[in-house]
Amino acid sequence: MSARAIIIGAPRSGSGKTSVTIGLLRAFSRRGVKVRGIKTGPDYIDPGFHAAATGLEGLNLESWAMRPALIAHLLDDAAKDADLLLIESAMGLFDGIPGEPNRSGAAADLARSMNIPVLLVLDVSGQSQTAAALACGFLRYDPAVRIAAVAMNRAGSERHVRLAGDAIRALGVPLVGAVRRDAGLTLPERHLGLVQASEHPAIEAHIERLADAMERSLDLDAIHAAAAPLAIPPGSDEAMISPPGQRIAIAEDAAFTFLYPHLRRHWRRAGAELVGFSPLADEAPPADCDVCWLPGGYPELHAGRLAAAETFRAGLVRFAGTKAVHGECGGYMALGESLTDAAGKTHRMAGLLSHRTSFAERKMNLGYRQARLVDSGVLGPAGTSIRGHEFHYARVIDPGCDAPFAEIADGEGRPIGFSGGRRRLVSGTFFHAIARS
Known part of the structure; x- marks a missing residue:
């Protein structure tokens, strides 16, 4: 029997979608339902909470960055070992950018193209009957997006309800x-969104508390009935980013965490071996690997420890002498000459690229990125087009003298200029690669 699916959407960010989704994932798991969480959009934090709630690896489905055939392939793959898919929307249900039909980045694209119904979560704090006006707008705004049910969140008294x-x-x-x-149901936050599940001091107890609240407050049988059996068109993984090597050393600790689940899973299935190491524990990339990948994360919060990690830095420099090293966002910052933390203290980084970054004077950089690779490297041959996403508060205070990694434009195709750096076998950039375009 086909897995059932429902999208958990809302009018805006901050409506409580993540807490509702995590609680429902655990509540259905308690009932013996094999349930998987999926996040629409480029958010790389929420899939970690979904995995913690269910024991199944999370997934991002990104309608702007991924071709429809790739979305179908990933959705079909996710449904094979699940009875129920709870798909959490990013931002508001219809929030995206202008572009091709069903390629705006909004969760509504998935609802429309895959005929997946929506559970609308309404934060009703500060209003009563007006909540119905919002719901009415969602019901009528796009007839191709079916609102199957409504759940109220942050309700007050019985009269309010x-x-x-x-x-x-x-x-x-x-x-x-x-x-x-x-x-008590609120998840802790910091500058890039929620504190990650792996860093939450009592994540299991919090998930249990969320599940208790959902079981107490929501009709799980009605939600399951509102979910629809999936009818997924034929898909393809042709646009997936290939493994950058056969044996990939991947930095994994509190400073380096953001690697999209679909990439990790695809690389393994393609035959690559992913070997974790921890720069914060002063570990060098294993010498028997053929490429080193430094993902995004929070090096700005751990700059002092990274600067003191002599074994890591010396091992990384030695590795880069003969093998490829690539850094995304936080990894890119760690590859530069220095990183200035929020207190204004400058810390030495790996020095494999010549730029310098700072978190002292923060400026948010957020948005989709279309990238054309300037030269051949870990993401593909020169000229390859990659779609991805950028979200960081750190900025480059000295661009250095390295050759650029890619020429980038925003999600609507407006040129931004050159991005990142490239020197011999080392490359890095602030954008996170999602799929080939």
Whole structure:
């Protein structure tokens, strides 16, 4: 029997979608349902919470960066070992950028193209019957996006629940319950979003608390019934980014964490071996690997420890003498000459590229990126087009003298200029690669 799926959407970020999704994932798991979490958009933090709640690896489905055939391939793969897919929307349900049909980056693209129904989560704090006006707008805005049910979040008194709930029911859309306002259900945040699941001091207890709240507040049977059996068109992994090597050394610790699950899974299935090492534990990339990958993460929070990790730095320099090294975002920062932390203290980095970065004067850089590789390297031959995403607060304070890694444009094709650096076998850039375009 085909897996069922439902998208958990909302009018905006901050509506509580992640808490509701995590709680539902664990609540369904408790019932013996094999449930998998999926995140739409380029958010690389939430899939870690989904995995923690279910024991199944998370996944991103990104309608702007991924071709429809690749989305179909990944969705089909995710559904093979699951009974139920809960797909958490990024931002608001319809939030994306102008572009080709169903390639805006919005979760609505997936609802429309794959005929997946939506559970609309409404934060009803500070309103009552007005919540029904919002729901009415969602019901009518796009007939191809089906709102199958509504869940109220952050509700107050019984009277509040009754007033808002009665108005929503009058629209003829099922109301599956109301989660009460509770500060204890909030997940901790920092500058790039939520604190990661792997760093949450009591993640298991928090997930259990969220599951208790969802079981108490929402009709799980109605939500399961609202999910629809998937009918996935034929897909292809042709646009997937190939493994950069046969045996890949990947930095893995609190400073380097952001590697998209679909890449990790594809590289392994393609026959590559992924070998983890920890720069914060002063470990060097294993010498028997043929490429080293430094993912994004939070080196700005651990700059002092990285600067003191002599074995890591010397081993990385030695590795780069004969084998490829690539850094994305935080990894790119670690490859430069120096990194200045939030307190204004400058720390020595690997020095394999000549740029310098700073977190002292923060400026948010956020958005889709279209990249054309200037030269052949770990992401493909020269001229290869890559779609990806950039999200960081650090900035380059000295670009150095290295050759550029890629020529980039924003999601709508407006040129931005050259990005990153490249020197001999070492390369790095602030953007995270998602798929070939």
